[in-house]
Amino acid sequence: xxxxxxxxxxxxxxxxxxxxxxxxxxxxxxxxxxxxxxxxxxxxxxxxxxxxxxxxxxxxxxxxxxxxxxxxxxxxxxxxxxxxxxxxxxxxxxxxxxxxxxxxxxxxxxxxxxxxxxxxxxxxxxxxxxxxxxxxxxxxxxxxxxxxxxxxxxxxxxxxxxxxxxxxxxxxxxxxxxxxxxxxxxxxxxxxxxxxxxxxxxxxxxxxxxxxxxxxxxxxxxxxxxxxxxxxxxxxxxxxxxxxxxxxxxxxxxxxxxxxxxxxxxxxxxxxxxxxxxxxxxxxxxxxxxxxxxxxxxxxxxxxxxxxxxxxxxxxxxxxxxxxxxxx
Amino acid sequence: xxxxxxxxxxxxxxxxxxxxxxxxxxxxxxxxxxxxxxxxxxxxxxxxxxxxxxxxxxxxxxxxxxxxxxxxxxxxxxxxxxxxxxxxxxxxxxxxxxxxxxxxxxxxxxxxxxxxxxxxxxxxxxxxxxxxxxxxxxxxxxxxxxxxxxxxxxxxxxxxxxxxxxxxxxxxxxxxxxxxxxxxxxxxxxxxxxxxxxxxxxxxxxxxxxxxxxxxxxxxxxxxxxxxxxxxxxxxxxxxxxxxxxxxxxxxxxxxxxxxxxxxxxxxxxxxxxxxxxxxxxxxxxxxxxxxxxxxxxxxxxxxxxxxxxxxxxxxxxxxxxxxxxxxxxxxxxxxxxxxxxxxxxxxxxxxxxxxxxxxxxxxxxxxxxxxxxxxxxxxxxxxxxxxxxxxxxxxxxxxxxxxxxxxxxxxxxxxxxxxxxxxxxxxxxxxxxxxxxxxxxxxxxxxxxxxxxxxxxxxxxxxxxxxxxxxxxxxxxxxxxxxxxxxxxxxxxxxxxxxxxxxxxxxxxxxxxxxxxx
Numbered sequence: 076x077x078x079x080x081x082x083x084x085x086x087x088x089x090x091x092x093x094x095x096x097x098x099x100x101x102x103x104x105x106x107x108x109x110x111x112x113x114x115x116x117x118x119x120x121x122x123x124x125x126x127x128x129x130x131x132x133x134x135x136x137x138x139x140x141x142x143x144x145x146x147x148x149x150x151x152x153x154x155x156x157x158x159x160x161x162x163x164x165x166x167x168x169x170x171x172x173x174x175x176x177x178x179x180x181x182x183x184x185x186x187x188x189x190x191x192x193x194x195x196x197x198x199x200x201x202x203x204x205x206x207x208x209x210x211x212x213x214x215x216x217x218x219x220x221x222x223x224x225x226x227x228x229x230x231x232x233x234x235x236x237x238x239x240x241x242x243x244x245x246x247x248x249x250x251x252x253x254x255x256x257x258x259x260x261x262x263x264x265x266x267x268x269x270x271x272x273x274x275x276x277x278x279x280x281x282x283x284x285x286x287x288x289x290x291x292x293x294x295x296x297x298x299x300x301x302x303x304x305x306x307x308x309x310x311x312x313x314x315x316x317x318x319x320x321x322x323x324x325x326x327x328x329x330x331x332x333x334x335x336x337x338x339x340x341x342x343x344x345x346x347x348x349x350x351x352x353x354x355x356x357x358x359x360x361x362x363x364x365x366x367x368x369x370x371x372x373x374x375x376x377x378x379x380x381x382x383x384x385x386x387x388x389x390x391x392x393x394x395x396x397x398x399x400x401x402x403x
Numbered sequence: 404x405x406x407x408x409x410x411x412x413x414x415x416x417x418x419x420x421x422x423x424x425x426x427x428x429x430x431x432x433x434x435x436x437x438x439x440x441x442x443x444x445x446x447x448x449x450x451x452x453x454x455x456x457x458x459x460x461x462x463x464x465x466x467x468x469x470x471x472x473x474x475x476x477x478x479x480x481x482x483x484x485x486x487x488x489x490x491x492x493x494x495x496x497x498x499x500x501x502x503x504x505x506x507x508x509x510x511x512x513x514x515x516x517x518x519x520x521x522x523x524x525x526x527x528x529x530x531x532x533x534x535x536x537x538x539x540x541x542x543x544x545x546x547x548x549x550x551x552x553x554x555x556x557x558x559x560x561x562x563x564x565x566x567x568x569x570x571x572x573x574x575x576x577x578x579x580x581x582x583x584x585x586x587x588x589x590x591x592x593x594x595x596x597x598x599x600x601x602x603x604x605x606x607x608x609x610x611x612x613x614x615x616x617x618x619x620x621x622x623x624x625x626x627x628x629x630x631x632x633x634x635x636x637x638x639x640x641x642x643x644x645x646x647x648x649x650x651x652x653x654x655x656x657x658x659x660x661x662x663x664x665x666x667x668x669x670x671x672x673x674x675x676x677x678x679x680x681x682x683x684x685x686x687x688x689x690x691x692x693x694x695x696x697x698x699x700x701x702x703x704x705x706x707x708x709x710x711x712x713x714x715x716x717x718x719x720x721x722x723x724x725x726x727x728x729x730x731x732x733x734x735x736x737x738x739x740x741x742x743x744x745x746x747x748x749x750x751x752x753x754x755x756x757x758x759x760x761x762x763x764x765x766x767x768x769x770x771x772x773x774x775x776x777x778x779x780x781x782x783x784x785x786x787x788x789x790x791x792x793x794x795x796x797x798x799x800x801x802x803x804x805x806x807x808x809x810x811x812x813x814x815x816x817x818x819x820x821x822x823x824x825x826x827x828x829x830x831x832x833x834x835x836x837x838x839x840x841x842x843x844x845x846x847x848x849x850x851x852x853x854x855x856x857x858x859x860x861x862x863x864x865x866x867x868x869x870x871x872x873x874x875x876x877x878x879x880x881x882x883x884x885x886x887x888x889x890x891x892x893x894x895x896x897x898x899x900x901x902x903x904x905x906x907x908x909x910x911x912x913x914x915x916x917x918x919x920x921x922x
Contacts, residue, residue, distance in 0.1 A: 119813075123443070123731065124443050124444055124446075124447030124731075124735060126734070127738075129447060129735070129738070130450075130738040130741075130742065133447075133450050133451050133454075134742075136451055137451065137454070150813055151444070151447075151812060151813075152812050152813055152814065153603065153812060154584070154600075154602060154603020154604070154606070154812065155584065155585050155599075155602030155603045156585060156590070158585075158599065158602050158603075159599070159600060159602055159603045159812075159814075162599040162600070162602075163600075163814075188590070189590075189592050190592060191592070191595075191597065191599060192599065192602075193599025193600070193602065194599075233864055235863055235864065236863065236864025237864070238860065238861040238862075238863065238864070240861075243590075244588070244589060244590030245590055264860055264861075264863045264864075265860075266545075266588075266857050266860040266861050267588050267589075267590070267857075268857070269587055269853065272671060272727065272728050272734055273671055275725075275726070275727050276540070276541055276543075276671050276721070276725070276727045277544060277545070277857075277861075279541050279725060279727070280541035280542055280543065280544055281541075281544075282544030282545060282861055283861050294746065295726050295741065295746065295747070296725075296726055297726075297746060297748050297750075298748075299725070299726075299748070365742055368741075368742075368744055369741055369742075
């Protein structure tokens with residue numbers, strides 16, 4: 076018994092030594108990526124169970140566990156449109172064992188527009204952005220509005236009277252509505268609903284004139300709605316009949332991006348290892364198929380690309396919101 | 404349609420399918436009975452397990468689990484005054500008093516029968532009335548949700564069994580609590596007192612546990628023993644058949660409450676937490692002896708439980724026909740449907756008829772299974788809890804409440820919120836302000852605020868936007884219901900005075916009828 080323990084400790088020492096030398100050449104610390112992860116990883120969602128983030132995480136969960144060699148546990152910390160979770164993430168150990176879903180534009184706009192969101196955009200180290208859902212402008216199937224021009228003409232006729240529903244305040248839907256109003260020079264009223272789930276019946280029941288929603292709704296709602304424009308650069312592969320805003324003369328390209336973040340200060344090689352794992356998951360044919368069917372767009376932004384995208388979007392939003400006098 | 408319906412029925416009779424429904428129902432019940440672990444969370448946790456199954460089995464398991472979880476919430480509501488889910492708030496109002504009278508078994512049987520009937524009526528509506536009911540639900544816009552919330556607030560009159568004034572104070576406290584956190588429309592940060600954790604507001608489940616359960620724990624400890632009568636009487640113990648007959652002898656309450664549950668379930672955004680309270684209120688209003696409500700009236704338990712299981716079938720109506728989830732767990736099941744490439748809509752019933760009807764029938768089978776399973780497991784649990792001495796029971800419940808408050812968002816802050824509200828509720832109870840009115844304010848405050856602001860925004864094209872609250876046809880019907888509901892205590896007082904020749908118990912209130920109009 077005793078000798079076995081001694082054997083174990085010798086092996087342990089050698090392993091640590093090997094790990095240390097291995098990392099020495101990689102430029103990291105002793106407790107880093109070579110043997111990460113050594114225990115369960117918590118994948119926390121700052122939203123309620125059942126949303127699109129949740130479904131995505133559930134699809135990724137098993138495959139991540141396979142790649143990382145440790146179990147992955149999905150849990151929820153909803154509240155404040157995600158702010159609760161993100162502010163808590165800044166107070167979590169920067170060891171890579173807690174990863175949290177993080178969305179653009181949420182993590183840009185909350186700190187920009189709230190007095191105290193509890194975190195700053197830079198406090199979150201983005202690891203990977205794996206998915207996006209472009210904005211799409213929907214009207215009920217029986218509406219007179221057939222094209223973006225019809226929509227703009229209707230809005231010009233009655234300034235302020237056209238009501239556009241969407242999910243949440245200062246979400247991608249909200250920003251998309253503001254951008255459209257700004258680009259087309261029209262006065263439209265945005266009404267936020269507590270998620271896509273409650274915004275959709277408001278459109279189908281005719282309580283709002285149009286909905287700025289996300290592309291998956293187009294397939295989901297089928298012939299109950301007419302999609303008059305989608306905010307991508309080119310038509311989406313799954314939706315060849317839906318024109319883009321750009322085709323119709325307004326260069327609106329925006330949407331929500333889903334990814335994961337860890338606390339700032341997490342060692343670079345651990346961040347990279349997590350990023351590689353998510354990249355591999357994104358290549359899984361089963362998952363690719365599931366994403367495509369739901370009109371999600373696969374994205375592959377590593378840590379640096381994600382930071383760049385964030386910087387670029389921040390500039391765009393800051394400019395827009397300052398001109399509209401919405402920044403406090 | 405009847406052909407696929409028959410196919411669905413046959414599919415459900417396969418032993419493997421029956422076993423799956425049994426497993427789902429049983430595990431749902433166990434989870435629902437844990438305060439803090441909501442049906443939504445349980446269904447979400449189950450989803451990855453269903454990926455390994457074929458779509459039909461996966462959906463059947465999720466549906467049965469959901470049905471069982473909504474029912475399971477009644478156990479702890481009845482036995483220790485801890486509603487396991489927000490759908491069982493009203494169950495505790497009479498279920499726990501029944502326990503204190505030594506009739507917890509009767510309450511469990513009532514909850515079981517109620518859940519069974521509610522579940523079945525919801526499923527019947529789902530099979531036969533889905534398309535018309537779904538299109539009706541779409542006519543509810545922000546204005547209508549505002550009035551639904553106002554109607555809900557008139558329930559305070561019946562929750563406050565003693566003084567209406569104290570009930571109103573409780574309701575206002577709840578409404579104030581509902582204003583904490585990020586505004587539902589507009590996104591302003593309110594009353595967080597510098598703590599970012601309060602951005603999420605006062606979470607409903609920890610508040611529920613604090614307001615209902617903690618005062619009971621304090622009371623148990625203060626008394627050092629149960630009330631004398633809390634030891635179960637043997638009156639009906641040997642006669643299960645008698646209890647069931649007694650409950651079934653009042654079918655009107657069962658059916659009315661189930662229909663209320665089904666209808667509220669159809670409205671996206673309302674769901675079980677509202678349905679059980681509305682059904683409870685209507686049961687009390689229709690009762691020949693409303694004064695017994697709140698003091699251990701079986702009809703109250705039956706109303707609440709049949710309504711919340713009615714929301715299961717009701718909630719699937721917009722989910723399956725429109726792709727709009729009726730309740731939060733429906734959102735998860737909708738996600739699973741989409742993952743399997745099944746798009747909701749009228750076509751779904753045609754193209755994937757066997758799958759859809761197998762799923763729907765499985766909900767009904769699950770409701771049927773709840774009866775034997777619930778009567779065995781529920782009464783077993785009841786005997787266990789009853790046999791437990793206070794020195795184990797009180798700390799046991801305390802641990803359960805802390806786990807429950809923590810579990811919903813894995814947050815220690817929620818535990819403190821729960822404990823703080825619990826102590827406050829204990830003190831408020833001493834002056835006659837009950838927790839139920841506070842919870843009502845908390846639940847409805849957000850719905851009312853959201854409806855009001857959204858209604859004004861969406862009608863910003865009108866000359867005077869707020870008039871839209873008074874001109875839409877369904878709004879007018881709801882306003883009339885509010886007025887009638889608010890005036891009911893006076894009508895009843897007059898009726899009582901006529902029949903008994905004496906004025907009924909004083910129900911003060913001028914502020915009462917004003918409220919319905921000014922809000």
